[in-house]
Every structure is written in C-alpha cells, then in structure tokens.
C-alpha cells in the first residue's frame with residue numbers, strides 16, 4: 001500500500017486541523033498507509049547546525065523521503081502559513097551534504113496535498129502562499145485543495161463539524177490523491 005505522511009501545522013491539542021486530518025485518515029483507510037509527522041520538536045533552522053543535521057531533522061527527512069505523498073493540514077496565521085510549518089519546509093528543502101545542490105532533496109518531486117481549516121477565508125491565503133513555497137522547493141502540489149471555513153459553533157466547542165459540502169470536498173481531494181498515487 002502507498003504511504004501518505006500527514007503533517008499538521010498546529011500544535012494545539014484540540015486543533016481543528018488535526019481533527020480534519022482524522023477525517024481524511026478515515027477516508028484513506030484501507031487504501032493508503034497513513035502516518036503522522038510530529039513537528040513539535042523540530043529545532044529552528046540554523047545554518048551552523050546543518051551538517052550533520054540534528055537527529056529530529058534526519059528522522060523527519062527520512063519519513064518524508066520514504067512517503068509516496070505528504071498531506072498538510074494547516075491553520076492560517078495572518079493570511080499566511082504558520083512559522084512552524086515554514087521552519088519544517090525550510091529543513092526539508094536543504095541538501096544532505098554541504099554544497100550538494102545536485103542531489104534531489106527529500107521534498108523535491110514529492111506530491112503534496114493541502115488542506116486547511118480556519119476563519120471565513122477558509123485558509124485561502126495560507127494555501128496560496130504554501131503553494132508558492134512548495135513549488136519553490138520543487139514539490140508537486142496536488143489539486144484540488146480543501147479549505148474549510150469553520151462553523152461558528154466550532155469556536156465555542158473546539159469540535160470540528162463539517163458541512164456535507166466540506167466533507168465532499170475533502171473526499172474529492174482524497175480520491176485525487178489516491179488516483180495520483182496510482
């Protein structure tokens with residue numbers, strides 16, 4: 001079975017995006033092996049500490065390299081992506097050997113699906129900028145993406161609820177990913 005690595009761009013315990021990832025995981029059940037990448041302890045990028053890379057970073061690169069696709073679920077922070085996610089992708093974009101820009105990185109050519117749950121804009125700004133960043137680091141962004149504008153009651157309960165339309169959009173995205181993996 002193909003391997004899909006989930007990355008959640010929020011550290012919040014009750015993260016809506018983590019809950020969205022749970023729904024997507026159910027949709028992929030029996031059709032892909034889903035694993036989650038924990039990015040909570042990834043150190044801040046520091047070029048003085050790149051070679052050899054910190055252990056957490058090596059582990060993360062190995063997991064990404066071995067995955068057939070990555071699926072990111074992320075909130076939008078100030079119309080963009082969270083710094084945590086940028087830091088993660090910056091690490092993934094760097095060569096394994098100093099000065100070696102010829103060997104592909106673990107993220108180059110990787111299919112990356114994007115989903116986000118947030119306010120009224122449904123993380124559109126975040127996903128647009130993330131698409132730009134991922135394209136820059138040579139990942140292949142899968143279409144369609146899914147944006148969820150959270151229902152007002154979600155903010156009070158911390159429980160993600162999805163409309164039929166939002167669930168259908170996520171399902172369509174899951175199908176597109178399965179089709180892409182072949």
Ligand SMILES: Cc1cc2nc3c(=O)[nH]c(=O)nc-3n(C[C@H](O)[C@H](O)[C@H](O)COP(=O)(O)O)c2cc1C
Nearest residue numbers: 010012015016017018075076077078079117118119
């Ligand atoms: C620094 C910061 C900036 C934010 N900016 C936005 C924003 O531009 N658009 C938006 O929809 N939500 C924004 N939010 C709200 C969160 O993205 C929102 O609560 C989201 O649902 C949290 O996702 P999570 O439950 O997965 O942590 C911001 C939150 C923080 C902490």
